[in-house]
Amino acid sequence: MDADVVLARTPQGAAALEKHDHDLPRTLRHALILIDGRSTVAKLEQRGSMIPDFPAALRDLVARGLVAPVGHAVPAAANGGRSLGSSLVTLAETVLGDKSGKVARRLAESGQTREELAAAVDACYKLIRLTIDEARAEEFRKAAKDLLSRAG
Amino acid sequence: MKFDISLVISVLAILVMFYCLWLVLTLRKNVPGGVVGNTWKTLTALVVLFTLGYLVTPFFGMLPPMLMNVIVSLIFLFGAIYVVITVKLIYRIIEELAG
Numbered sequence: 001m002d003a004d005v006v007l008a009r010t011p012q013g014a015a016a017l018e019k020h021d022h023d024l025p026r027t028l029r030h031a032l033i034l035i036d037g038r039s040t041v042a043k044l045e046q047r048g049s050m051i052p053d054f055p056a057a058l059r060d061l062v063a064r065g066l067v068a069p070v071g072h073a074v075p076a077a078a079n080g081g082r083s084l085g086s087s088l089v090t091l092a093e094t095v096l097g098d099k100s101g102k103v104a105r106r107l108a109e110s111g112q113t114r115e116e117l118a119a120a121v122d123a124c125y126k127l128i129r130l131t132i133d134e135a136r137a138e139e140f141r142k143a144a145k146d147l148l149s150r151a152g
Numbered sequence: 153m154k155f156d157i158s159l160v161i162s163v164l165a166i167l168v169m170f171y172c173l174w175l176v177l178t179l180r181k182n183v184p185g186g187v188v189g190n191t192w193k194t195l196t197a198l199v200v201l202f203t204l205g206y207l208v209t210p211f212f213g214m215l216p217p218m219l220m221n222v223i224v225s226l227i228f229l230f231g232a233i234y235v236v237i238t239v240k241l242i243y244r245i246i247e248e249l250a251g
Contacts, residue, residue, distance in 0.1 A: 130188045
């Protein structure tokens with residue numbers, strides 16, 4: 001798995017953790033607890049080094065749909081806007097799947113400053129809420145705000 | 153069935169309603185869900201109902217008056233429901249865009 005990818009719990013992952021899903025092996029449960037929606041795979045592997053075969057556990061969580069990539073780590077300010085823009089496009093594609101077309105296009109066509117991207121995220125949130133799915137709109141906005149805040 | 157002005161108007165109404173049916177069905181893929189997508193399904197069902205109701209109008213002269221009155225009343229009722237849903241949807245969109 002790409003070490004720069006940021007992983008986040010999906011709604012199913014959050015639900016599995018909340019209801020103490022007994023079908024979830026202990027190793028996966030511990031790995032799932034470490035997923036915070038902000039850390040890259042590389043950071044998670046450092047933190048989860050005490051968990052046996054942690055990288056396999058991460059792959060298993062992704063395969064089970066409990067965890068999903070929400071973008072790439074934002075590199076330092078040098079690449080700034082462009083990287084953030086493409087991370088947001090990746091996020092839209094992850095959250096919306098085959099329905100991401102209009103949203104991804106809108107994000108790709110927006111300006112590349114943090115303010116312009118924040119405005120594009122707000123517009124996309126409304127678009128998703130109105131025409132795709134209200135729950136996924138909330139999921140997209142939360143993850144996008146996380147990305148924007150990490151970009152500083 | 154008499155060929156008079158009301159028949160011409162009925163045929164025009166049916167054509168417009170078929171156009172409306174084509175619109176709601178073809179545009180549906182652009183709004184798969186969300187606030188608009190969910191309401192769109194209800195509006196589509198109502199348009200199908202109207203299309204069926206409108207198709208009966210040229211044959212009104214052949215129907216018993218009681219049945220004709222019921223059909224007209226139902227078209228009015230569902231027309232009113234359609235308008236309420238549309239107004240609420242427009243207001244919801246305005247709220248979302250303004251919020």
